[in-house]
Amino acid sequence: MVKYTFFGYNFEHMSALDSFTVLERQLLLQLGDRLRRLRKAQGVGTVEMAKRVGISRTTLSAVEAGDPGPSMGTYLRVMSVLGIGGELALLAGDTLQPATPGSAAARSRRGRPVVQVLVSADLARHQVQDLQSLALHEEAVRLARSDPALLLQAQETLERWLSSGNSRSMSLWQEWQDILRHGKWRKILGRTRRAQELRQASPLTAVLPDHVRRSVLDQVSKLKKGVVLGDGTAIGSTS
Structure with missing residues (x-):
């Protein structure tokens, strides 16, 4: 069993009977597709994008295809170069883990940010x-x-x-x-x-x-x- 956190949600990659196996797959496919569209919207070609991220074009293609092969770190680097700061802040922030007892974060009454991600299969x-x-x-x-x-x-x-x-x-x-x-x-x-x-x-x-x-x-x-x-x-x- 492999446990990991993605966008603040805990996932367990388990057996074929795990009810979120396909959900996880579609989430990556959806993310990759949106990263590809964002790159194109910014007018950045694959050669330039791969150079900025410091990866090969093959790896970039895998990321944009939602391939589970590249590490999550590689996905984050692509997101960072595209300027997706909010999501990175959530991934790296202490809001995703319990604050240290007695710390300012623990005493804070500030509400945890609400994030919603719609995962769906194209109806085509x-x-x-x-x-x-x-x-x-x-x-x-x-x-x-x-x-x-x-x-x-x-x-x-x-x-x-x-x-x-x-x-x-x-x-x-x-x-x-x-x-x-x-x-x-x-x-x-x-x-x-x-x-x-x-x-x-x-x-x-x-x-x-x-x-x-x-x-x-x-x-x-x-x-x-x-x-x-x-x-x-x-x-x-x-x-």
């Missing part, structure tokens, strides 16, 4: 489907890493597909052979067009347990309506 059908596909594959990869039997089952499924004859998905399936054999999971967990095509021809989701699949679908369904984080609510509270 292809956006929702891609979020759902991405979430299913992240769970499938996690399970395949921990259970060699599931990985073997996916390989056997793929071999049956390949032996079935000609198909428009043949080139994708052949690429899947390499992905499964060498664990090249980043190829399928990105937001590139190729990653989306690979997920559409995936043998991995076929081996997902039904309860995991239902959990992901239920979470995506809730995100369609929008989930508000705020008013002091701790999501997956560590307390």
Whole structure:
């Protein structure tokens, strides 16, 4: 279990049954998209932005894609360069942790700032489907890493597909052979067009347990309506 704080809310990254797994993913996707739009609104290109932040263009692309790979520190550096000061103040301020007993902060009656973040999936059908596909594959990869039997089952499924004859998905399936054999999971967990095509021809989701699949679908369904984080609510509270 990994515990972390994001925008003042405590999250626990747990199992596939954790009700906030997809919420966390969509929160990063939403953040990355907004950072990309803000950079463009400021008229800053990717080369210049990466230089200002001190990261590679590849890492910047990952941040703007909402990839969980880059560290939270990298996200914060991008936010800082874009001039998002209020959020950084909340992240770094003592309002996010109990004040030291007897300190001025502890004696202060000043109310804690209220922050609300609306997390929702784009209602456009292809956006929702891609979020759902991405979430299913992240769970499938996690399970395949921990259970060699599931990985073997996916390989056997793929071999049956390949032996079935000609198909428009043949080139994708052949690429899947390499992905499964060498664990090249980043190829399928990105937001590139190729990653989306690979997920559409995936043998991995076929081996997902039904309860995991239902959990992901239920979470995506809730995100369609929008989930508000705020008013002091701790999501997956560590307390």
